Amino acid sequence: MPNGDEHPIAYASRTLSPAEKKYSQIEKEALSVIYGVKKFHQYLWGRSFNLITDHRPLVTLFGEHKHFPMMAAARIQRWAIILSAYDYHIMYRKAEDHGNADGLSRIPLPEITDVGTEAISANINTLLTNHLQEAPLNAAQIARMTRTDQELSKVFRYVMEGWPIEVSDDLKVFYAKRDELSVEQGCLLWGTRVIVPFKFRKSVLQEIHSGHPGIVKMKALTRKYVWWPKIDTDIERVCKECQICQQEQRMPSHVPLHPWEFPD
Numbered sequence: 001m002p003n004g005d006e007h008p009i010a011y012a013s014r015t016l017s018p019a020e021k022k023y024s025q026i027e028k029e030a031l032s033v034i035y036g037v038k039k040f041h042q043y044l045w046g047r048s049f050n051l052i053t054d055h056r057p058l059v060t061l062f063g064e065h066k067h068f069p070m071m072a073a074a075r076i077q078r079w080a081i082i083l084s085a086y087d088y089h090i091m092y093r094k095a096e097d098h099g100n101a102d103g104l105s106r107i108p109l110p111e112i113t114d115v116g117t118e119a120i121s122a123n124i125n126t127l128l129t130n131h132l133q134e135a136p137l138n139a140a141q142i143a144r145m146t147r148t149d150q151e152l153s154k155v156f157r158y159v160m161e162g163w164p165i166e167v168s169d170d171l172k173v174f175y176a177k178r179d180e181l182s183v184e185q186g187c188l189l190w191g192t193r194v195i196v197p198f199k200f201r202k203s204v205l206q207e208i209h210s211g212h213p214g215i216v217k218m219k220a221l222t223r224k225y226v227w228w229p230k231i232d233t234d235i236e237r238v239c240k241e242c243q244i245c246q247q248e249q250r251m252p253s254h255v256p257l258h259p260w261e262f263p264d
Contacts, residue, residue, distance in 0.1 A: 012039045024159040024182050027075060029055040033062070034079045037086060048087045054095040057179055062090050073182035074192065137200050143186025145197040152188060152197055159183055173229045193227040201228055205238045215239045 012035075016023075020031060033051065037044060053059070061076065062083055146152045155174045158164070159181050167175045174181065177190055188195040196204055204226060208218055218235045228234075239245055 009043070010040065012036065022183065022186075023075075024073075025162045026055070026057050026061075026159075026179065027073065027182060029053065029058055030061065030076055030079050033058065034082060037083065037088075044086055044088075046087075048089070051088045051090045052093050053090065054093055056092050059090050059092050061179060064089065073180070073189065075182070137203070139185045139187055142194060142197060142200065145199055146186065146188055146195075149197040149199070152195065155181070155195075156183065156188055159188065190227050193223070193225060196226050196228050198228075201231075201234065205234060209238050209242065212242065212245055214245075 014035065016028070016031075020028070023031065033053065037051075051062075062080060146156055151170060151174075154171060158167075158171075158174075158178070160183060163175065163178050180190055181195075182189045205218075208221055213221070215236055218239065219232060222231060222235065
């Protein structure tokens with residue numbers, strides 16, 4: 001209204017599907033934005049509007065002048081593309097001042113919309129089994145070990161429930177990537193890369209190094225599929241400690257001499 005008062009013209013809410021309930025906290029918050037924009041498309045399309053949220057990380061992700069994280073989950077990237085078609089200004093409002101919207105979330109309507117079609121989880125097994133011969137582990141094993149890993153169990157909880165303002169030093173590397181972390185099939189992902197628990201890291205590197213690729217090739221492969229803190233350092237150590245690689249390095253193959261042939 002001209003005097004600054006807010007008056008609703010429509011209400012909407014719905015419950016999460018079983019797959020959506022497994023989303024990380026930031027994905028659930030982003031899903032609510034996408035649901036609202038799609039639900040009221042006829043009111044918003046072609047108009048400038050304010051998008052108000054009580055989840056501050058969304059301002060970073062969907063802000064007009066913010067740099068979108070390159071390693072953000074594919075689902076978040078798709079939603080950002082959808083929002084880019086609208087003329088909006090995203091604003092942060094504290095939860096205690098956001099009761100007019102939060103009240104509806106306590107009495108949601110059991111409505112299922114097409115947004116749920118994006119709830120199909122990516123097959124994490126493909127990331128490992130299709131690209132590692134005789135993969136030493138699968139998604140279920142990674143998910144189970146993630147819940148018991150000293151570091152990743154905390155990261156998993158923060159991704160699902162929200163990050164605290166401060167974290168311990170060992171978790172700061174994850175905190176810096178918090179807007180790019182997600183959960184699929186119980187596994188932590190940084191972008192599309194599986195975060196491997198500590199117990200499985202050695203076996204994963206051994207499997208990748210089974211063909212004795214060099215440091216550069218190993219890093220290129222792991223950057224497509226897996227990640228953990230200081231993974232590059234671990235790769236360099238594996239290559240330097242490999243006796244076969246060291247022997248080959250000391251005995252490079254010699255190219256036979258072949259004189260140039262001159263035309264008659």
